[in-house]
Amino acid sequence: MADLYNIQNKVGKGGIRRKPVALMPEDPPTSTALEQSSPFLKQVSPVVLEQDADFPKSWPTRPELVKSSTISIITDIFIDTILLGLSLAFFTFGLIVRHYDQAPVALHEGTVKTLLEATKYGPSVFPILFACVLGRAAQAILAWRLESGERVGVCDLLASSTSLTSTVTSQIKLRMVSFLGFALILIWSLSPIGGQASFRQLSIGARIDNEPASFTYMIFGGRMEQYDTSDRTTSFGIINNLFATALISPTTTKRSPTDTWGNIKIPMIENYESLAFPDSEGWFTTNMSLNVYSSLVGIPMSSMDKTFINYEMNIETSYFNLNCSSVDDTLKSPVTKLPPGNFTGSGAQIWSTDNDAQRHDADANTLEPRQIGYQSWSPPVVASQCTMEMTYIEVKIHCDSPSNCAASKLRRSQQPHLPPAYILIDHDWAGWSQFAANLITAFPGHPTYTTVATSYIVEPNDPLTYVEAFTLPTTSSKPLTTELFEQRFGQLLNTYWTCLNEMHAVINGMTPTTAYMQGTNLSAQASQFFYANSSTTNGTRDATTPIMECNVGWVIALCIASAVMIIASLLHPIIHYFYTRGPDLMLNISSLAMRDNPYVAVPANGTFMAASDRARMLKSFKVRFGDVDQTSDIGRLAIGSLEPPGKYSVGTVSNRRLYY
Incomplete structure (x- = not known):
């Protein structure tokens, strides 16, 4: 040898x-x-x-x-310290995310920005760090077991454990199924899981807090004398334009719970009382198929902005309700013998047999419903006599957002009111005269031509059907019954009445420059600007607060994977300095x-x-x-x-x- x-x-x-x-x-x-x-x-x-x-x-x-050189020792200490520090950083990252769970973003803007920036790099950095730490630990364990004496199969498994793929494929090639092999696969599978966990553990969500709120909404005042001024022609020009816009708006808008400007429409309770059943407190839950809106222009409200959602409030409001006789479609010319309350417009006339002054001075409890009539002599020909009363209701309003509101429930008002026969127009000496005269002439035109208003009664989906048509339809899409006439003629009256009461608020909403409310400058002779009357109501709203949200499952996954890295990063120095001599x-x-x-x-x-x-x-x-x-x-x-x-x-x- x-x-x-x-x-x-x-x-x-x-x-x-x-x-x-x-x-x-x-x-x-x-x-x-x-x-x-x-x-x-x-x-x-x-x-x-x-x-x-x-x-x-x-x-x-x-x-x-x-023995190891000084440079080797310093290098090992430096590398082990860096790997341990980075492993602890990922573990701490998970704990920090858990700590800030549900924290408002506005109060921790710097922290949110830092954490979100960190999540972008997690899926890339974590697998690389995991491979470095685990590979270094596997090498240390292999050296220790070789020095102590170990089976070749165990050494081969440790030597081939450099990634999840190599760990799996090496066991398939070696045809070795063991607890150690399964443990190595399980440990290496934490690498992609930890990378995804570092990214998916944090997101920005919204916390919804319900809180009380106060709302201002328009109420009808019946103050017609504000239009008895020298500039009423200009005022009614604006009102007539609003009225026309509402009548010729798209069918989807007419059927929508809000009008063109986002104001909330009020359904007629009479339709629900005849077709639905209330709950024990008298509330009817609204249904789109049963909604017949009292007006094509809704009620404006304030105190709603994009910061909040899910508004809930109850409001008290009113509208004109008609009870009419059978519709006569045989009259071909205007009725000439009518009371002084008669007003004629293009192709139609409207009247009332009641004396305005007498109704103004009378005891409200002794009044009978106001008698009114309507007739058109240009096609379509319609005429009917009606009684006119007030309906007072309480409406529950729900808004998913400031731009998506609707009446969700309604019932008869539980508050004290004047008798229904005393309508708000009767507040003024010449209330009816001002109202009727301007309503019937809202659409000027040829004396024998029908107007949009009359056409709406027959064809509400297309009010321009009969306006100056050369070939007039012989029949409407739906026969005009007395019930339909009451609803549609009532909508005309209520729409015009609403425009009169909120000329500026209908477009711009309830603000101190459009309505009498908190903040309005009463010393600026606000009456000349036709401010709307207002009332306040208490309700609730949900405040949406952007918050940090942690996914607990992903946080746990990251902490487990990081804990494995921490242990693995400690194995190399422990084994190297305490268990190996070679x-x-x-x-x-x-x-x-x-x-x-x-x-x-x-x-x-x-x-x-x-x-x-x-x-x-x-x-x-x-x-x-x-x-x-x-x-x-x-x-x-x-x-x-x-x-x-x-x-x-x-x-x-x-x-x-x-x-x-």
Whole structure:
């Protein structure tokens, strides 16, 4: 044996040189001890490694203790500290997100910006960090188990555990199913889970807090004397335009719970009382199929903005309700013998048989309903006599948002009111005269042509059908019954009445410059600007507050994955400094395949060197995995030297040759 591995070393100017050594002497010893010590030598063909390679001057020439250099120790401490710090950072990240769960964004703008920015990098940084930490820990465990003595299968599993894919595929190739293999797969699966958890654990949501609120809405005042001024022509010009806009608005708008300007329409309760059943408190729940709106222009409200949602409030309001006789469609000319309360417009006339002054001075409790009539003589021909009363209702309003409101419930008002026969027009001496005269002339035109108002009664979906039509329809889309006449004629009266009461508020809403309310400047002779009357009501609204929301499941996943990283980052220094005594090992060629390999021309000394030192010194040394016994009929595959070039022969692997 001494002759077999006898090596002469000499130190020269170029470094250490190794003389040629015969691995298999020409006359090998026949000692049984030699065969027992290395049985495979009996099968190896004689191979001579011409080891003339030059090696670095720093290659050790004498034995030394196994120890780590200062630079190596500092480097390891630095790397271990960085990896541990980053692992703790991800664990802390999850705890911080959990701490700020439900916190308002407005109060923590800087924190929110930082956390959201961190989530962008989590899916990329976490898997890289996880691979670094776990790979370093697996290498330390492998070195420890090799030094302590371990089964090759365990060492192979640890050596191949560099990623989730390699961990799975290596076990399939090795056909090794074990608890260790399952544990490694489970641990590596935390890498993508942790990356996704760092991104998905935080989001921006909304917290809804219900709080009390006060609302201002328009009420009808019946103050017609405000229009008895020199500029009433201009005022009624605005009102008539609002009236026309409401009548010719799209069908979807007419059927919508709000008007063109977003004001809330009020359904007629009479339709519900005849077709639906109230609850124990008298409330009817509104239904689109039962809604017949009292006016095409709704009630404006204030105190609603985009900051809040889900408004709830109750309001008290009123509208004109008609009870008419059968509709007469035979009158072809205007009725000439009518009371002084008669007013004629284009193709139609309206009248009242009641005396305005007498109704104004009378006891409200003794009044009978006001008697009114309507007649048109241009096609379509309609005429009817009606009684006119007030309906007072309480309406529950719900708004999903400031622009999406609707009456959700309604019932008869529970508050005290004047008798229904005393209508709001009767508040003024000439209330009816002002109202009727301007309503019937709202659409000027030829005396014998029908107007949009009359056409609306017959064809509400297309009020322009009969206006100056050359070929008039013979029948309407739906026969005009007394009930339909009451509803549609009532809508005309209520729409015009609403425009009179809120000329500016109908467009701009309830503000101190459009209505008498808190903040209105009463010293500016506001009456000349036709301000709307208002009332306040208490209700509720939901405040939407942007908040940070943490997904607890993803936070737990991140903390578990980060905890595994923290433990793994501690394994390397603990094992390295307390459990291993040998030099550092790397999963590389210079550390494992070239250490005391008889086919590699490397001096036998220097086994105590750290893996990093060996790798640095041997980085230019050429080796090959191939046939190290090309002279025999049957080859042998191993890693062998190609240095210096031409001195050693390690053949390439061939699929036409047999190998041991």
